[in-house]
Structures are given as C-alpha cells and as structure tokens.
Amino acid sequence: MDAVSYSGFRKNLKNYMQQVNEDAEALMVTSQSTQEDIVVMSKRDYDAMQETLRILSNRPLMEKIRRGEEQYHHNQTHQHPLLDDDGDPDD
Known part of the structure; x- marks a missing residue:
C-alpha cells in the first residue's frame, strides 16, 4: 500500500x-499523529470488502459454502442444465 502525507494528498x-x-x-x-492516519479506497473495493465481511459473518451461509467445497473435493457434484427466466431448462 502506498502512503502519502496529508498535505500531499490534499494538494493532489x-x-x-x-x-x-x-x-x-x-x-x-x-x-503527524499516527492516530489520525486514514486509508482511502475506491467505493467498489469498499463495497466488495463489506460484502465479503457479511458473507463471512453469516454462519449458515458459510456452512453451506464449506459443505459445497467438501462435496467438490470429494467429487460429489452433479451437473444440472441452466434454467431460463421462466424456470425451464435452457436448450
């Protein structure tokens, strides 16, 4: 992560x-005071980070993800046809 002084940041x-x-x-x-340092990030990255935190803090969802990973690693997956907007298999 790059760093810039407050005055340099303000000027540019x-x-x-x-x-x-x-x-x-x-x-x-x-x-001058490290307690006043800040980190600036894009809104896109901030939103992605917030979504990741929401997912990681959702225990039931994380259990489903882990269960899916286990199934994948043990070749216990099944391929299904994609559904179109009407819920019918996409041909």
Missing part, C-alpha cells in the same frame, strides 16, 4: 482519487 486529491480507482489499491494518508 483528484490525482490520488483517480489512482485509487484505477489501481484498485488502497492509499494510506499519513499525518
């Missing part, structure tokens, strides 16, 4: 915003 805000969005890498903005 637009460029840093573009960089964070294009590179998909967070940026640490530092100040």
